[in-house]
Amino acid sequence: MSEVLKAPLVVEFPFTRSLGPVQSAFLTGLRERVVLGVRASDGRILVPPVEYDPTTADELRDLVEVAPTGTVTTWAWNHAPRRGQPLTTPFAWVLVRLDGSDTALLHALDAPGPDAVHTGLRVRIRWAGERTGAITDIACFEPHDGEPARLTGSTGEFADPVGGIVAAARLDYTYSPGRAQTAYINSLADRRTVGERCPSCRKVYVPPRGACPTCGLPTTEQVEVGPRGTVTTFCIVNIKAKNLDIEVPYVYAHIALDGADLALHARIGGIPYDQVRMGLRVEPVWTDGARYPDHYRPTGEPDADYDAYKELL
Amino acid sequence: MSKEPVAVVGIGQTKHVAARRDVSIAGLVREAARRALDDAELTWADIDAVVIGKAPDFFEGVMMPELYLADALGAVGKPMLRVHTAGSVGGSTALVAAQLVAARVHGTVLTLAFEKQSESNAMWGLSLPIPFQQPLLAGAGGFFAPHVRAYMRRSGAPDTVGSLVAYKDRRNALKNPWAHLHEHDITLEKVQASPMLWDPIRYSETCPSSDGACAMVLTDRAGAARAPRPPAWLLGGAMRSEPTLFAGKDAVSPRAGRDCAADVYRQAGVTDPRRDIDAVEMYVPFSWYEPMWLENLGFADEGEGWKLTEAGVTELDGDLPVNMSGGVLSTNPIGASGMIRFAEAALQVRGLAGEHQVERARKVLGHAYGGGSQFFSMWLVGARPPES
Numbered sequence: 001m002s003e004v005l006k007a008p009l010v011v012e013f014p015f016t017r018s019l020g021p022v023q024s025a026f027l028t029g030l031r032e033r034v035v036l037g038v039r040a041s042d043g044r045i046l047v048p049p050v051e052y053d054p055t056t057a058d059e060l061r062d063l064v065e066v067a068p069t070g071t072v073t074t075w076a077w078n079h080a081p082r083r084g085q086p087l088t089t090p091f092a093w094v095l096v097r098l099d100g101s102d103t104a105l106l107h108a109l110d111a112p113g114p115d116a117v118h119t120g121l122r123v124r125i126r127w128a129g130e131r132t133g134a135i136t137d138i139a140c141f142e143p144h145d146g147e148p149a150r151l152t153g154s155t156g157e158f159a160d161p162v163g164g165i166v167a168a169a170r171l172d173y174t175y176s177p178g179r180a181q182t183a184y185i186n187s188l189a190d191r192r193t194v195g196e197r198c199p200s201c202r203k204v205y206v207p208p209r210g211a212c213p214t215c216g217l218p219t220t221e222q223v224e225v226g227p228r229g230t231v232t233t234f235c236i237v238n239i240k241a242k243n244l245d246i247e248v249p250y251v252y253a254h255i256a257l258d259g260a261d262l263a264l265h266a267r268i269g270g271i272p273y274d275q276v277r278m279g280l281r282v283e284p285v286w287t288d289g290a291r292y293p294d295h296y297r298p299t300g301e302p303d304a305d306y307d308a309y310k311e312l313l
Numbered sequence: 314m315s316k317e318p319v320a321v322v323g324i325g326q327t328k329h330v331a332a333r334r335d336v337s338i339a340g341l342v343r344e345a346a347r348r349a350l351d352d353a354e355l356t357w358a359d360i361d362a363v364v365i366g367k368a369p370d371f372f373e374g375v376m377m378p379e380l381y382l383a384d385a386l387g388a389v390g391k392p393m394l395r396v397h398t399a400g401s402v403g404g405s406t407a408l409v410a411a412q413l414v415a416a417r418v419h420g421t422v423l424t425l426a427f428e429k430q431s432e433s434n435a436m437w438g439l440s441l442p443i444p445f446q447q448p449l450l451a452g453a454g455g456f457f458a459p460h461v462r463a464y465m466r467r468s469g470a471p472d473t474v475g476s477l478v479a480y481k482d483r484r485n486a487l488k489n490p491w492a493h494l495h496e497h498d499i500t501l502e503k504v505q506a507s508p509m510l511w512d513p514i515r516y517s518e519t520c521p522s523s524d525g526a527c528a529m530v531l532t533d534r535a536g537a538a539r540a541p542r543p544p545a546w547l548l549g550g551a552m553r554s555e556p557t558l559f560a561g562k563d564a565v566s567p568r569a570g571r572d573c574a575a576d577v578y579r580q581a582g583v584t585d586p587r588r589d590i591d592a593v594e595m596y597v598p599f600s601w602y603e604p605m606w607l608e609n610l611g612f613a614d615e616g617e618g619w620k621l622t623e624a625g626v627t628e629l630d631g632d633l634p635v636n637m638s639g640g641v642l643s644t645n646p647i648g649a650s651g652m653i654r655f656a657e658a659a660l661q662v663r664g665l666a667g668e669h670q671v672e673r674a675r676k677v678l679g680h681a682y683g684g685g686s687q688f689f690s691m692w693l694v695g696a697r698p699p700e701s
Contacts, residue, residue, distance in 0.1 A: 007445065011441055013434070018337060019337055051385065052385045163334060177444070201560070203561070214561065233463040234459055235513065239510050246449075252449060262558060262562070313466075313563075
């Protein structure tokens with residue numbers, strides 16, 4: 001058996017976040033080098049602030065300034081910083097209870113090594129040079145040998161408050177289509193379409209999935225289908241999708257290849273888009289170097305009878 | 314031991330819009346939850362558990378948002394759980410909450426579903442580039458349009474039926490203050506002149522992209538007796554699923570949908586849905602799904618659903634009104650859309666639907682589906698408690 005295919009799959013998107021009043025004040029404050037907490041129903045000051053009381057569920061809106069200095073309540077050393085983390089050199093993840101706060105904030109501490117970090121260590125904020133109203137406006141924390149810093153007297157009201165942020169997210173996967181689809185993809189290199197037959201219901205799946213979704217049995221018997229097939233149904237796509245390099249309008253069709261028991265999806269060409277019809281007989285058109293047929297085109301045969309493919313709709 | 318009867322005593326929604334830039338996700342869900350509690354005249358302390366639903370995490374990019382939303386929903390110290398069933402999730406979430414009451418696990422449960430589509434792009438989330446696959450699909454419309462064409466071929470429906478549904482739902486939305494689209498100058502001609510996006514689906518026959526949330530308070534018989542306003546009673550509820558693609562799948566009228574409806578009718582003692590059910594809130598993201606689901610749900614024989622639409626039966630003043638609220642075609646915060654159907658069904662039997670109230674609505678069906686016609690969830694609610 002040939003080796004199973006693998007490829008990197010990166011999923012990334014710049015999600016936008018609307019902040020609401022409390023997070024807006026908190027992040028705008030950071031831009032102005034002010035740290036704000038919120039007073040909870042029981043009088044405690046929560047930093048970072050939350051919109052709703054964690055005990056009573058009351059709406060919290062009473063913003064209170066706390067100092068940019070504080071005390072490490074616990075920590076963990078990060079030997080190997082990864083992309084997107086606050087520092088590029090090894091650092092400590094710390095929970096810091098800022099002076100005036102009753103809860104701790106998670107951030108990074110710039111320290112020469114784990115021996116320089118301990119619970120109870122006094123620290124202060126190192127502000128980023130360029131601040132936009134984001135948690136990264138705190139570049140990191142650094143050791144601070146001194147008294148609590150003075151407050152600025154902020155009320156939490158700022159000119160030009162930040163209303164939203166962009167939270168770019170990225171996930172890196174190693175994707176494998178599995179044994180059955182690997183065999184299918186490898187046969188496509190020889191311009192052959194090979195599906196798999198369920199040992200129980202005898203249905204031929206193209207592309208194969210390695211198991212029959214109806215019977216729950218593994219499929220192993222390989223069956224070559226096509227190359228010709230019948231358009232069972234279709235739509236004409238008139239809007240261009242992001243990241244999809246196909247000129248519109250184009251016909252997106254369900255095609256039941258001869259010998260297959262369900263339709264696969266492909267583009268129809270070689271015929272004006274408004275002349276494509278259900279029952280049209282088609283065959284693949286290959287281009288050099290492509291994994292899949294570029295599109296399917298009419299064979300010139302008479303259209304298939306509706307009864308011949310209606311069960312495949 | 315028989316099940317505990319389940320009552321809907323509180324309903325809340327946000328005003329659905331394209332983008333709620335003034336609130337966080339927490340602020341959005343809070344609004345709907347607060348309104349549901351106010352409707353029931355209850356406080357956070359009266360809630361025993363919270364059941365929340367939303368569409369896939371890629372739609373906002375917040376992994377497990379239920380963890381961060383516990384404070385906003387008063388769930389700290391209580392059981393809280395999340396339900397995932399793609400577009401049908403709002404319905405499934407309500408049913409999971411109802412089961413907790415029916416099984417007497419909890420007396421009063423808050424259930425909520427939401428989507429803040431403005432924080433991401435659902436078309437991106439539905440069309441991730443998978444290695445080794447040929448990129449072809451153009452979002453949900455490109456997926457469903459061939460099935461609509463198959464329905465038209467199978468039923469012989471005239472190609473104007475889709476526009477009739479869109480015109481009706483958009484006019485119904487004008488009577489619903491919470492609906493997203495309020496197209497005051499809508500005409501049938503405008504719908505029919507709108508551009509073809511995924512032929513046979515026109516722009517005006519597609520759902521919008523919305524930010525919104527919907528919440529309900531479900532309670533037991535004792536809770537219903539204390540309720541300040543008439544409750545809606547759960548008469549039957551069911552969920553079914555099937556693969557998106559398999560040999561023998563009927564994409565026009567999926568078996569999972571038919572089986573799900575049959576289960577609900579059996580529980581509720583409904584033998585003729587067309588006669589026994591007064592109105593329907595069904596999940597119609599593309600206009601043609603109204604006639605398709607009318608058949609799938611047993612309101613019309615196969616191939617006959619479009620005749621009900623064409624004859625005006627599904628209009629607000631028709632014999633079987635469908636999507637009195639304006640439906641998904643007028644409001645689509647994806648994760649919440651199913652729950653809005655369930656909640657609007659409940660509002661009707663409570664007599665609290667306002668301008669889009671159907672007279673003498675005694676039994677109303679709420680319907681949701683999701684994935685590639687893969688998940689189905691439905692409930693039938695009534696103005697009177699189930700006979701035990």
